[in-house]
Amino acid sequence: MISSFLRQILLTIAAVLFLAAPVQLALAQTPTPASPAPAPVTTTPAAPAPAAVAPAPVAEAPAPAVPSSIVSEQRPVIDALKKQIAAYEQKFKQKADADAALANLRLDLEGSAKKLLDIGVSFRPRITEINARLEQLGSPPPQGQPAEAKIVTDERTRLTTEKAEINAVLGETEDQLLEVNKMIDAIGDARRELFANTLSQRVDINYSLGSEVIDAYGREISTMNQLISSWWRFVVTFKWQSMLAAAFFAVIAALVLLIGGQRLLGHLYLRDAAIEQPSYLSRLAVAFWSTLMRSLTVVVFLATTYLFLSYFNVLRPDVASLFYTLFCVIGIVYFVHALAQAVICPGAPNWRLVHVAPRPGRILMVLITATATITGLDYLADTINQIATSPLSLTVAKSLFATVLVGLLIIAMALLKPLEDQETGAAKRWPRPLRLFLYAIGLIPIAAALLGYIGFARFVSQQIVINGAVLVTMYLGFLTARAVADENALGGTVLGRTIQTRFGIDESTLDQLGLIASIVINVFVLLLGIPIILLLWGFQWSEMTVWFLTFATGFQIGSVTISLVAIAVGILLFALFYGFTRWFQGWLDVRVMSRGKLDSGVRNSIRTAVGYLGLGIAGLIGISAAGINLSSLALVAGGLSLGIGFGMQAIVSNFVSGLILLAERPFKVGDWIETSGVGGIVKKISVRATEVETFQRQSIIIPNSSFINGNVGNWTHRNKLGRVEIPIGVSYKVDPRRVHAILMDIARSHPLVLKNPEPFVAFKALADSTMDFEMRVHLADLSNSGTVQNEIRFALVDRFAEEGIEIPFPQRDVNIHLDDADAIVQMITDRVKEQLAGQPKKTTKN
Amino acid sequence: MNKFAVVILTSTIVAGTTLAGPAFAASLKNSDASAQTVVVTEGSSKTQLQVAAGDTVEFCSSGCFVTFPNGDREALTGGESIEIKGGKVSIK
Numbered sequence: 047m048i049s050s051f052l053r054q055i056l057l058t059i060a061a062v063l064f065l066a067a068p069v070q071l072a073l074a075q076t077p078t079p080a081s082p083a084p085a086p087v088t089t090t091p092a093a094p095a096p097a098a099v100a101p102a103p104v105a106e107a108p109a110p111a112v113p114s115s116i117v118s119e120q121r122p123v124i125d126a127l128k129k130q131i132a133a134y135e136q137k138f139k140q141k142a143d144a145d146a147a148l149a150n151l152r153l154d155l156e157g158s159a160k161k162l163l164d165i166g167v168s169f170r171p172r173i174t175e176i177n178a179r180l181e182q183l184g185s186p187p188p189q190g191q192p193a194e195a196k197i198v199t200d201e202r203t204r205l206t207t208e209k210a211e212i213n214a215v216l217g218e219t220e221d222q223l224l225e226v227n228k229m230i231d232a233i234g235d236a237r238r239e240l241f242a243n244t245l246s247q248r249v250d251i252n253y254s255l256g257s258e259v260i261d262a263y264g265r266e267i268s269t270m271n272q273l274i275s276s277w278w279r280f281v282v283t284f285k286w287q288s289m290l291a292a293a294f295f296a297v298i299a300a301l302v303l304l305i306g307g308q309r310l311l312g313h314l315y316l317r318d319a320a321i322e323q324p325s326y327l328s329r330l331a332v333a334f335w336s337t338l339m340r341s342l343t344v345v346v347f348l349a350t351t352y353l354f355l356s357y358f359n360v361l362r363p364d365v366a367s368l369f370y371t372l373f374c375v376i377g378i379v380y381f382v383h384a385l386a387q388a389v390i391c392p393g394a395p396n397w398r399l400v401h402v403a404p405r406p407g408r409i410l411m412v413l414i415t416a417t418a419t420i421t422g423l424d425y426l427a428d429t430i431n432q433i434a435t436s437p438l439s440l441t442v443a444k445s446l447f448a449t450v451l452v453g454l455l456i457i458a459m460a461l462l463k464p465l466e467d468q469e470t471g472a473a474k475r476w477p478r479p480l481r482l483f484l485y486a487i488g489l490i491p492i493a494a495a496l497l498g499y500i501g502f503a504r505f506v507s508q509q510i511v512i513n514g515a516v517l518v519t520m521y522l523g524f525l526t527a528r529a530v531a532d533e534n535a536l537g538g539t540v541l542g543r544t545i546q547t548r549f550g551i552d553e554s555t556l557d558q559l560g561l562i563a564s565i566v567i568n569v570f571v572l573l574l575g576i577p578i579i580l581l582l583w584g585f586q587w588s589e590m591t592v593w594f595l596t597f598a599t600g601f602q603i604g605s606v607t608i609s610l611v612a613i614a615v616g617i618l619l620f621a622l623f624y625g626f627t628r629w630f631q632g633w634l635d636v637r638v639m640s641r642g643k644l645d646s647g648v649r650n651s652i653r654t655a656v657g658y659l660g661l662g663i664a665g666l667i668g669i670s671a672a673g674i675n676l677s678s679l680a681l682v683a684g685g686l687s688l689g690i691g692f693g694m695q696a697i698v699s700n701f702v703s704g705l706i707l708l709a710e711r712p713f714k715v716g717d718w719i720e721t722s723g724v725g726g727i728v729k730k731i732s733v734r735a736t737e738v739e740t741f742q743r744q745s746i747i748i749p750n751s752s753f754i755n756g757n758v759g760n761w762t763h764r765n766k767l768g769r770v771e772i773p774i775g776v777s778y779k780v781d782p783r784r785v786h787a788i789l790m791d792i793a794r795s796h797p798l799v800l801k802n803p804e805p806f807v808a809f810k811a812l813a814d815s816t817m818d819f820e821m822r823v824h825l826a827d828l829s830n831s832g833t834v835q836n837e838i839r840f841a842l843v844d845r846f847a848e849e850g851i852e853i854p855f856p857q858r859d860v861n862i863h864l865d866d867a868d869a870i871v872q873m874i875t876d877r878v879k880e881q882l883a884g885q886p887k888k889t890t891k892n
Numbered sequence: 893m894n895k896f897a898v899v900i901l902t903s904t905i906v907a908g909t910t911l912a913g914p915a916f917a918a919s920l921k922n923s924d925a926s927a928q929t930v931v932v933t934e935g936s937s938k939t940q941l942q943v944a945a946g947d948t949v950e951f952c953s954s955g956c957f958v959t960f961p962n963g964d965r966e967a968l969t970g971g972e973s974i975e976i977k978g979g980k981v982s983i984k
Binding site: 159160163165166167169170173174177181209212213216217219220223224227228230231 | 933935936937938955956957963964965966967968969980981983
């Protein structure tokens with residue numbers, strides 16, 4: 047459908063881009079970092095001088111002409127290649143004006159170059175062998191010395207001959223390679239020139255063109271009239287049944303699809319106006335299905351019509367191509383229209399995929415459809431021109447008209463105020479950069495066409511339309527990815543719910559799945575969209591696969607080679623090995639160490655160490671598989687160490703402390719430790735920090751260095767044995783020996799108190815109000831201390847009550863000396879008298 | 893969390909190293925006392941490459957033919973390291 051003219055333009059742009067890449071690469075390579083600049087690169091054929099050294103002795107040798115086996119092996123291959131290259135050269139001369147052919151030729155030639163190089167390399171083992179043997183034989187004895195054995199001379203001669211032969215063949219291969227590479231360069235030049243010609247060709251637009259066009263137009267109309275009417279007469283006279291049958295079948299097929307599709311899939315794409323706020327995904331699904339079904343109906347109708355028409359031989363070749371283009375144009379225009387309608391959805395605002403105001407949305411839709419229609423009609427007119435063999439002037443005029451119209455339509459789109467403010471609902475213009483961009487791409491084809499650069503204008507306008515369509519579709523793809531990644535987006539869909547019930551996945555996992563799905567969609571859109579755009583720009587599929595392969599298997603930036611495959615393999619290996627480490631860790635812990643009755647601290651240390659070791663090895667394996675030289679890693683590490691010394695001092699010190707903790711094991715998971723005012727149970731020992739849970743269930747993350755630098759108290763280091771003290775004071779009225787005996791009795795009778803070390807009761811002090819005792823008991827497991835203390839205290843209180851032993855309150859004796867008693871009595875009496883005297887006054891006053 | 897940090901640290905170092913990574917060109921070391929000239933056919937041109945005594949140069953990133961000072965010809969794919977020592981050429 048794309049006219050050959052357009053194809054040429056597209057292909058030539060490919061050429062330019064394609065050629066630009068190696069040029070840049072070559073530029074990047076030239077400044078080699080070697081200190082003595084490799085002598086000014088001369089392109090003189092300088093080979094013969096040094097090359098002449100080796101073959102010299104061959105000339106005088108009697109040459110026992112036995113061709114080397116490798117040479118005779120490779121000879122036919124080289125000859126075949128030579129023939130092929132000659133054929134390519136011929137082809138190049140013939141097809142110098144067809145861009146697609148040139149692009150293919152270039153690929154073929156690159157293949158040949160690779161083969162030539164392979165042939166060259168295949169000689170290397172033999173050359174090495176010969177050189178080694180020649181070295182063993184040594185150089186021939188100089189004149190005057192006793193001659194060497196004949197067999198040695200013979201062998202040397204034979205070897206030098208073979209070497210010379212190989213050298214000659216290599217020279218031939220080299221020349222061929224040189225020729226091939228020159229041809230590749232020439233093809234690049236030719237393609238560049240072709241492209242430049244098409245784009246820079248200028249047509250004078252003046253009055254004479256106008257009259258010429260009107261003439262040609264009249265002729266074309268009459269030609270087409272004749273053509274169509276003669277075909278029509280033919281159809282009406284001979285094929286009217288077939289024609290009717292074709293139309294009938296086509297309508298049937300379309301109806302089946304339309305009605306059946308609506309019946310079966312209607313719920314998928316008919317918009318339910320009752321739904322207030324459909325989710326983005328359901329809006330998207332509706333848009334997708336409605337576009338697909340509507341376009342499919344039309345496409346099926348057109349395709350069946352065309353197929354039946356050609357099946358019944360109704361179409362003549364010229365009419366067939368006309369119909370084909372017409373149907374294609376109708377199909378594509380309808381598709382664009384359906385897509386625009388589905389996305390903008392002017393009738394049902396809540397089903398819109400993009401936020402566009404209703405009225406401008408409708409206009410935008412019309413404009414988009416119009417642009418597609420004009421581009422399509424341009425193609426159709428191309429076909430008509432070809433059929434009617436119209437003069438160039440008509441093509442020029444038609445292209446001028448079409449490109450200017452497309453440009454105007456784009457400018458009209460730029461002028462719209464399509465966006466709706468989310469809050470106020472006021473219409474807004476496009477964002478400024480987008481608006482300016484639209485103006486620019488609308489003005490370029492108009493200006494170019496009016497200046498007479500029709501080829502360029504047409505190229506630009508067609509690129510705009512097609513690429514615009516692809517880009518919008520890609521944008522929708524990205525929007526989808528974003529919608530899928532939203533929280534609970536996947537869970538809200540039918541698919542998500544099905545997965546959830548089928549595989550029994552919980553909400554959060556489903557959410558993560560959504561995230562992964564979104565990444566996959568993004569990658570997919572890029573992988574699909576970029577090649578399509580490149581194809582539209584005229585790149586050949588084969589070229590793209592070559593690029594992709596180069597990109598994947600390794601490309602150079604300066605002196606660094608980056609290979610995506612290697613990096614992916616590295617990541618994969620890392621993941622695999624890390625997974626294996628985790629499995630091994632678990633296996634070692636559960637199967638081996640637990641059976642071996644190892645101490646839990648040792649187990650934990652080994653487990654952690656194995657984990658980090660595995661991580662390190664996995665990292666190293668991954669790095670080397672990714673093609674990164676480990677020696678340069680050492681270099682960087684060396685450079686960083688100073689920085690690490692200052693910047694990451696704390697982290698590194700914690701890290702090292704963690705390693706020491708793992709080796710020394712001052713405490714293990716589950717120990718009750720106390721350090722710098724924090725006490726609790728150790729929950730996890732990592733390399734940087736240790737997690738301690740206090741008895742109030744507060745997790746405290748303590749940096750490992752504080753364990754190494756400070757004191758750590760561990761209640762349960764070697765065993766859980768521990769001492770508990772219970773102080774008690776009794777009244778002086780009781781016999782302390784009796785109290786001591788009772789306390790010892792209580793301590794001994796408690797089941798959890800150890801017999802050895804024996805409980806001890808200390809008579810600690812004769813305090814103010816009490817005699818103080820302290821009961822000291824040892825427990826096998828200190829974690830029971832709370833219970834034991836409780837029980838002993840209960841027992842104490844009960845027993846003391848039984849025995850009538852008092853636990854006194856604080857007591858104090860108060861002594862009053864009565865020496866001044868008289869004076870005090872006198873003073874009080876005086877006070878009372880005074881008060882009594884003052885009383886009558888008060889009464890009168892009242 | 894800690895492992896994650898370790899991974900990030902490693903990847904940073906990796907990213908750093910990538911910049912200092914190896915090149916996939918052929919390297920030619922001249923261990924002789926005098927400068928050597930080799931003829932390199934790469935792309936569509938033949939060039940003379942001079943290597944000073946004791947120097948190493950990198951060339952031929954995508955396959956080439958080389959003619960050494962002793963007249964030997966070799967095809968290279970672009971990963972080899974070559975040494976000229978005592979007028980003899982060794983390819984690894």
